[in-house]
Each structure stands twice: as C-alpha cells, then as structure tokens.
Amino acid sequence: MIAADLILMADRIHTLAPGPRPTAVAVAGGRIVALGDRADARRWRGPATEVLDLGPATITPGLVDGHAHPVLGIGLTRGVDLSAVRTLPALRAALRNARHHGWIEGWGLDPNAFEGAPLTCAPLIEAVGPEVPVFLRLFDAHSALVSPRALELAGITGRREFRSGASVVCDPAGRPTGHLLEPEAVELVRAVLPPDPPADRRTRLRELMDRMAATGLTGANAMDFEEDSLGLFRALEADGELPLRWRCAPFVMPGADLAEVLARQLLHGRRWRVEGAKFMIDGTVDGGTAWLDEPDTHGESTACFWPDPAEYRAAAGFLARQGVPIVTHAIGDAGIRYVLDTMARLPRLRVPHRIEHLETMPCSLIGRFAELDVTASMQPTHCTHYTRADHTDNWSRRLGKVRADRAFRARDLRDQGARLALGSDWPIAAFDPRGILAAARLRRPAGAAGTEPVLPEQALTARMALEGYTTQAAAAAGLPDAGRIAPGFRADLSVFGLDPLVVDPDEFAESPVPLTVVAGAIVHRS
Template sequence: MTAADVILMADRIRTMAAGPQPTALAVAGGTITAVGDRADARNWCGPGTEVLDLGSATITPGLVDGHAHPVMGIGLTRGVDLSHVRTLSALKDVLRNARRDGWLEGWGLDPNAFEGAPVTFAPLVEALGPDVPVFLRLFDAHSALASPRALELAGITGPRPFRSGASVVCGADGRPTGHLLELEAVELVRSILPEDCAADRRARLQDLMRRMAATGLTGANAMDFEEDSLELFRALEDDGDLPLRWRCAPFVMPGAELSHVVSLQAMSGRRWRVEGAKFMIDGTIDGGTAWLDEPDTHGESTACFWPDPEEYAEAARFLAGRGVPIVTHAIGDAGIRYVLDTFAGLPRLRVPHRIEHLETMPCDLVGRFAELDVTASMQPTHCTHYTRADHTDNWSRRLGKLRADRAFRARDLRDRGARLALGSDWPIAPFDPRGILAAARLRRPAGSPDVDPVLPEQALTARMALEGYTTQAAAAAGQPDAGRIAPGFRADLTAFALDPLTAEPDEFAESPVALTLVAGAIAHRA
C-alpha cells in the first residue's frame, strides 16, 4: 500500500455506510486509501505522513451545499445587512444610521418587516427624504425596493413590459411604488449602481469560500455562472487551490442562446466545473410571482416566469438532448407540476435532473420525484427563517392555510423514496450547514427553543439530514466516489467537535468545526 500523505484519527468516523465504524483513515493523492482502527495507522505511515488525532471529534464525509450563489451573492450582499430587521421602525433607524457615499444599498430585507402594509418606498422617504438614491434587495433576491431618487436616475416613471414575469409595481395613479419584482425589473436600477473593482470582487469571493470551508463545507452547487464568474474562478485558482469544490449551472432566461450554454459545459478548473443549466419556472410566493394552481389571497401568483411555458420545455429538451442536466427553480404547485411533466419526457442522464425549493405542493406530486428519478433540492431555513407556525407571516398569508399546510415537505419526499439534497441558497439564508442540519430536524431556527416548529411532521431524522449533505448530495451530482468514507472515495472530509447523529440539534449548531479536508488538503483547521 502507498504510504499515506495524511492519517486522521477520531473517536467516531461516520462512514455513511453499514458495518463497523472505524476510528482511523488514510489519505494519499487526494483519495481515501484505507480505513480501520487507530492501531492500524502504523501500517499506513511513511516518512512524510502527517498524523492528526482529533480525539473525541466526529469525522463525516465532506458536506456539500446543494444550492448557493457565490458570484451573484457577492454582488447581492453589498451595503447594509438588513436580514435582522423585523419592523418598519427598525428599518428606518438602520437607514438613518447607515454610512453612505452617494448611493445607500442594503440587502436581506424581509417583507414581513412591513407588518402587512404594501412594500413601498414610503419608509425610505420618511427616514432619509426623497433625494437620497436608495436600493434595497429583499431577502428573496427576486425583488428590490428603490427610492424616488433611484427610480428617477434609472428613468423609471411607470410600468414597463418585460420578456419574463417581471414588473415595476405601480399604484392606482400609475406611478411606481418603488417595488421591483423579478430580475429584469430589478436590473433597471442595479445596472446604474457603482461597480465593484475586480480585485475587490476576487477578495470577497475568496473570503466567502474560506468562511464556508470553516463551517465544514467541502463543496457546493453554484446556481449561476454569470457576469465575471469565469474570470473570478480562474484568477483565484491562479493563486492556489479553492477552499472548496464548485459545480456551476449557468442561468437560462427566456430567449437565451442555448448553444452558448452547451459550450460552457466544457469549462472546468482543478476544483470547479460547469455542469448543468439553471432555469426558473416561477418567482416567489412573497412577491406574488410564484406559479400556483389557484391565485394567492392577493389574486397574484398565477403565471409562469416564461411568457410561454412551452418555450421552457423546448429549451429543456434541447439542452438535455445534448447531455446537459436541467436544474429548475419551482416554488408553486403549478410550476412544480409543469416541470415534472417536462422532465418526464427528457432523457435520463448520468447527473439527474433536479427541482429547487419546492415550497408548496399537493400529495399527488410528492411520489413523482422517485418515479422520475428527479432530485428534490430544498433549503430547510427557507421554512424556519421566513415562515411561522401560526401562519401570520407574509408567505403563509398569501398562500392561505390549505397550501401553507402542505409546504416544505422534506420528510414526505424522503418517505416516498425521493433523493433529497439540502442547502442554503446563500445569500438568501446563511450558508452554515450546522444551523441548516439543525433546522431540518427541528423545523424552527436553531437556538430558538421558544419558537413553535413549522409543520413538525416534516422534520427529518438526524441521519436523513446528514445524508442530504453527503450521500444524497453525491447521488444528485452523479458522483459515485463521493459522499461516503471508504477506500477509493474522495478525501473530502469534515470533522466536528460533536456528533451530528447524536448531539442535540441546538447544541450541534454551535459546535466547533475541527477540520475541513478537500482532496486530502487542509482547507480549514481550528
């Protein structure tokens, strides 16, 4: 046997496979070469072997985030963090005290802060007057709020036609309220904002990856490959290995050049590659742009994001026919059904097609995921951070009790045999997998025992939750050599101070990460 580059030992090694659990493993050339007991380790050593005994820690396969937006996210998180704002009074206070140089930008604003009132620029004007250009991203990244001065600078004086389901929200007088729904409308203002320099974007992306590795992540699925993604990934790899692996799916909007999406599939680096195409079939329930079988309580969320749904289906068939896995954001019941119907006619590929978010759906759709071999990709903190058990939140009020009661059906999907990948959707929600694993089990935010769980019957077991970041994540990516700890598998490993399978979820969410290993190299060490 080749001498190990690294030997790891710990009281518990969760291989995610049946059989005895080892306490030591060896790594050489980025691959796990042996597993056994601590006593076996002496047989794996060579003159240059590094031996790390992590004591009472628990080693698991490296965790993989099922859905994140790294490059888009560093642009979405400019300005003041509004994710903790819960009232209009607090919003105005934050805006008054925020530093600004020309534009005032913010991100993460929850529409529940408007306390049932329409989302308009009124509180921005009350806090700052009408002459300050303000651009605030709402938490879902599908909508934004612009001040009167920002609208003026962008030349927005009334409604606009869009190719997709976007809109400039206007009042009864035909004047914009400041609320911009979906990407094309948001882009009207975003496009005139000051740009970050390339060096700053590289530094921010590198910092993001390092922070992700420090939480135990060894990989993630990037649900975009736009703007300067290629330049950023290449520039960072010119300076050394990335702290985690990335699978990138370029965004496909109505009217996109599909042959370009196919050509991107050949691009890769040492720890990143393009694989897949990311579509949206609808928008968000909070913004009234989801695609539901019946209108929401505001009479909205009745349309597909694509002007002609068949155009989406044709694009999916074109790409899948050329070996490109299809990834589709689908939140509402009508949208999920249409995507499943489309997937039923697509060729099955090595990497399965997948649907993201899946916020509300009736029972007849749940079983189709396993039948069609479609990956369900969900983000537990979308449920626990932005909805409430008593349905008093904006999301639930818009849906009404019937549809809010059949929401975020993670356990039903697993029980019906679906492959379920878990993730964060960063920057929509925090990327730390410890809090997400806890939320998947608790159906409430980690560290908040006073908060009632949302649909607790949909809670995952500890093992199901961990599988969502390991074995299920590997299967979703078509990677037979990942997601478990065994000889021949990738040496992507995470070591926690506490055991994710036995520790109390709230306690685990706060537990240290001792070590993160990617391809046998240390990406984080406490």
C-alpha cells in the same frame, strides 16, 4: 499500500457506508486508501505522512451545499445587512444610520417588516428624503425596493414590458411605487449602481469560500455562472487551490442563447466545473410571482415566469438532449407540476435533473420525484426562518391555510423514496450547514427553543439530514465515488467537535469545526 499523505484518527467516523465503524482513515493522492483503527495507522505511515489524532471529534463525509450563489451573492450582499430588521421603525433607523457616499444600499429585507402593508418606497423617503438614491434587496433576491431618486437615475417612469414575468409595480395612476419584481426589473436599477472594483470582488469571493470551509463545507452547487464568474474562478485558482469544490449551473432566462449555455458546459478548473443549466419556472410567494394552481389571497401568483411555458419546455429539452442536466427553480404547485411533466419527457442522464425549493405542493406530486428519478433540492431554513407555525407570516398569509399546511415537505419526499439534497440558497439564508442540519430536524431556528416548530411532522431524522449533505448530494451530482468514507472515494472530509447523529440539534449548531479536508488537503484548521 503506499504511504499515506494524511492520517486522521477520531473516536467516531461516520462512513455512511456498510461495514465496521473505523477510528482511523488514511488518505493518499486525494483519495481514501485505508480504514481501520488507531493501531492500523502505524502501518500506513511514511516519512512525510501528517498524522492527526482528533480525539473525541467526529469525522463525516465532506458536506456539500446543494444550492448557493457565490458570485451573484457577493454582489447581492453590498451595503447594510437588513436581515435582522423586523419593523418599519427599525428599517427607517437602519437607513438613517447607514454610511454612504451617494447611494444607500441594503440587502436581506424581510417583507414581514411591513406587517401586511404594501411594499412601497414611503419608508425610504421618510428615513432619508426623496433625493437620496436607495436600493434595497429583499431577502428573496427576486425583488427590490428603491427610492424615487433611484428610479429617476434608472429612467423608470412607469410600467415596462419584459421577456420574463418581471414587473415594475405601479399605483393605479401608473406611477412606480418603488417595488421591483424579478431580475429583469431589478436589473434596471442595479445597472446604474457604482460597480465593485475587480480586486475587491476577488477578495470577497475568496473570503466567502474560506468562511464556508470553516463551517465544514467541502463543496457547493453554484446556481449561477454569470457576469465575471469565469474570470473570478480562474483568478482565484491561479493563486492556489480553492477551499471548496464547485459545480456551477448558468442561468437560462427567456430568450437566452442556448448555444452559449451549451458552450459553457466545457468550462472547468481543478476544483470547479460548469455542469447544468439553471431555469426558473416561477418567482416567489412573497412577491406574488410564484405559479400556483389558484391565485394567492392578493389575487396574484397565477403565471409562469416564462410568458410561454412551452418555450421553457423546448429549451430544457434541447439542452437535455445534448447531455446537460436541467435544474429548475419551482416554488408553487402549478410550477412544480409543469416542471415534473417536462422532466418526464427528458432523457435521463448520469447527473439527474433536479427541482429547487419546492415550497408548496399537494400529495399527488410527492411520489413523482422517485418515479422520474428527479432530485428534490430544498433549503430547510427557508421554512424555519421566514414562516411561522401560526401562519401569521407574509408567505403563509398569501397562500392561505390549505397551501401553507402542505409546505416544505422534506420528510414526505424522503419517505416516498425521493433523493433529497439540502442546502442554504446563500445569501438568501446563512450557509452554515450546522444550523441548517439542526433546522431540518427541529423545523424551527437552531437555538430558538421557545419557537413553535413549523409542520413538525416534516422533520428529518439526524441521519436523513446528514445524508442530504453527503450521500444524497453525491447522488444528485452523479458521483459514485463521493458522499461516503470508503477506500477509493474522494478524500473530502468534515470534522466536528460534536456528533451530528447523536448530540442535540441545538448543541450541534454550535459545534466546533476542528478540520475540513478537500481532495486530501487540509483547507481549514481551527
């Protein structure tokens, strides 16, 4: 055996592979080359080997976030963080206290703050007056709330026609209320916002990646590759190695140039690559743009995001036949069914097709994921942070009890053999996998012992949750040499002060992260 570049020792190493439980792992050339105990480590050393004994820590395969928006997210998180706002008085106070030079921007606003009232620009006017341009992203990133001055600057005076299911919400007289639904409508105002300097965007993206690595993440799936993504990834990699691996899927909107999407599949760097195409079959339950079998309690969420669903099916088919894995955002039962029906017709690829979010669906759809070899990709904190066990939240009220009771069915999917990848959907929710792993087990926010769990029968076991970030994530990416700790596998490793398979989930959410390793290199050291 060649001398190791790095030797790590710890009291527990969860390989997630058959065989004995080692306490030492050797890495060379970015790969795992040996497993054994602390005594074996002496045989693996060379003059340049770095040796670290991490004592009572736990080493796991490197954690991979199944769904994040790094480049889109650094733009979505401009301005005031409104994610903690729970009431309209708190919203008005946050806006009054916001520092600004012209525009007031904010993000993360939960519609539950409106307590069932219509989402309009009235609180914005009450807070800062009608002449200040205000642009607030709602937490789902599919909608925005803007002031009259912002509408004026964007030239919005009434309803608009869009290629997708987007809309400018108007009152009965045809006047815009300030509520914009889905990306095409939101973009009308976003396009007139002052841009971020390119150097600032590079700095923010690098800082984001460093923070992600510090939580134990070794990779992530970027569910977009738009705007300046290519330039940012290349610029950061020109300065050194990225602290995470990235697998990117460009958006495919109605009317998209499929040849351009196909051409992007050739783009890659040392730790990033474009592989996949990201579609949306519907929007969100909270915004009334999901695709449900029956209307929600507002009479909404009845239509596909694509005006003609057959165009989605044709575009997905074209790209899949060229070897491009298809990724589709599907929230509602009708949308999920249509996507599964579509994927039943697609060729099976090395990288399986996948469906994101899967918020409400009947039992008849659960078994089809394993049957069709389609990855289910879910974000546990969407359930635990934005819905309530008593169904008094906006999401549940819109769906009604029957559909809210068949929500976020992670355990049912696993029990019926589905491949289940877990993630954050950052910046919709925090990216820290420790809290997400805890939420997957608790069905409530980590650290909130007094909160009633949402549909606790859908809780994952500790091992299932960890697999959602490791073995299942690797299978979802078609990587036979990742997701486990075994000779010949990628040397992507996460190190925690506490054992995720043994310790209480609330405790694990606060676990120290002494070390994160990507391709055999230490990218985070506490």
